[in-house]
Amino acid sequence: MYTLRQARFILPAILCLLLFGCNQRQKQAKETLVLKDDLGRELILQKKPERVFSFASSLTEMLYAVLDTSTIIARTPTDDYPAAVYRKPLVSNYPVDYEQVLALKPDLIFTVEGITPLEVAERLQQLGVPVYYQKYRTVEDIFTGLEDIGRIMGRKQEAKQLTDSLRQEVAQLRQKYKQRENPLQVLAITWSDPIYVYGQNTILSDKLRILGAENAVQEVFEQPYPALTREYVLKLNPDVLLGGTKEELEESFFSLYPELRRIKAYQNNRIYKPNDNLMSRPSPRVVESLRELEGFLYP
Known part of the structure; x- marks a missing residue:
């Protein structure tokens, strides 16, 4: 049995441990990202992605337009714009070289509907690499995709500045030929x-x-x-x-x-x-x- 004096020291210590555990769980929950891609697939990330690349050349261009280039860790054989992409290590996307991908340790891979088979995305998910799909039917979908990247990667302001400018130019063309x-x-x-x-x-x-x-x-x-x-x-x-x-x-x-x-x-x-x-x-x-x-x- 604990004496009254011992209890005065033990109880606060237990409370501190409990509070610390709660705080850690809250912190982890706060850092966890739950994403839903354009195919309706739900992805759960333990933190904001810091290492990403794309399986589609169009999306690679989007990443370079919005992100700090240090977060882009690879390129595929069809990537050719912007020129800075050639400074990144090459990874095969068709067929996907799983060993290469895992060696790069990406937090997230972006791709486009029709470019990457769903079974490839599911296999990568099993290996611990989530794959996020975008799809486009209109010009506006491109702008939404750019803003989506900004939201996921903590670059919302940079993405919005870009899309505001692009939307303005498209609106001028639409007005000219309506x-x-x-x-x-x-x-x-x-x-x-x-x-x-x-x-x-x-x-x-x-x-x-x-x-x-x-x-x-x-x-x-x-x-x-x-x-x-x-x-x-x-x-x-x-x-x-x-x-x-x-x-x-x-x-x-x-x-x-x-x-x-x-x-x-x-x-x-x-x-x-x-x-x-x-x-x-x-x-x-x-x-x-x-x-x-x-x-x-x-x-």
């Missing part, structure tokens, strides 16, 4: 044989709407980049064709489908070669992409 009569019909091809094109459910459609034009592919296919027949393209009869210079497409496209020389884009020499990265990547360079498209549509 309610345009007889919008140009634009077809963008990604492959010649078979003919793969940018479908209605791609960001290109929203870019064209901002510029007062339309994606000639109005039908919504299951795949974002559907394969079309030559008969389908003839029926679309686009005003503008994107995918290469006229000389390049003569060799790689029209030589295969000579009857497509009847489309308006060919007849009127409205064939253009966009920068592939600007065209295909939903990135912070979206305004640069819009400006390039504007130059093709309204030379």
Whole structure:
């Protein structure tokens, strides 16, 4: 049995230990991040991420636009912008080299819907590396994605400054071309044989709407980049064709489908070669992409 004098010392000590334990649990709970990505997947992180990289080149551009570059720890073979990305160690994302990834000790990997299979993300999660998906259907989704990165990484102010500026430029373009009569019909091809094109459910459609034009592919296919027949393209009869210079497409496209020389884009020499990265990547360079498209549509 403790004497009364001993109890006076022991009880405060027990209370201190209990309070310390509570404080530690509260601190851990406060540091824990519960995230829900664009696919609705819930991720639980024990702390704010400090070591990250991306499996998608578009998202790599986003990370560099928002974060302190010291927090970006790797690059993939397709990453080529900004130039600073080449200073990072290379990691294979297709197929994913799990050993390389684990050696880098990332707190979080960002990726894009359609780039990284879900089974790969689940395997990485089992290995202790959470994977956060974003998806984009509109230009606004890009800005939301940038702000999402800022929120997760403690760079909300930097992200907002960037997105405020980009939104302002997009709003000016939208105002310039709103309610345009007889919008140009634009077809963008990604492959010649078979003919793969940018479908209605791609960001290109929203870019064209901002510029007062339309994606000639109005039908919504299951795949974002559907394969079309030559008969389908003839029926679309686009005003503008994107995918290469006229000389390049003569060799790689029209030589295969000579009857497509009847489309308006060919007849009127409205064939253009966009920068592939600007065209295909939903990135912070979206305004640069819009400006390039504007130059093709309204030379």
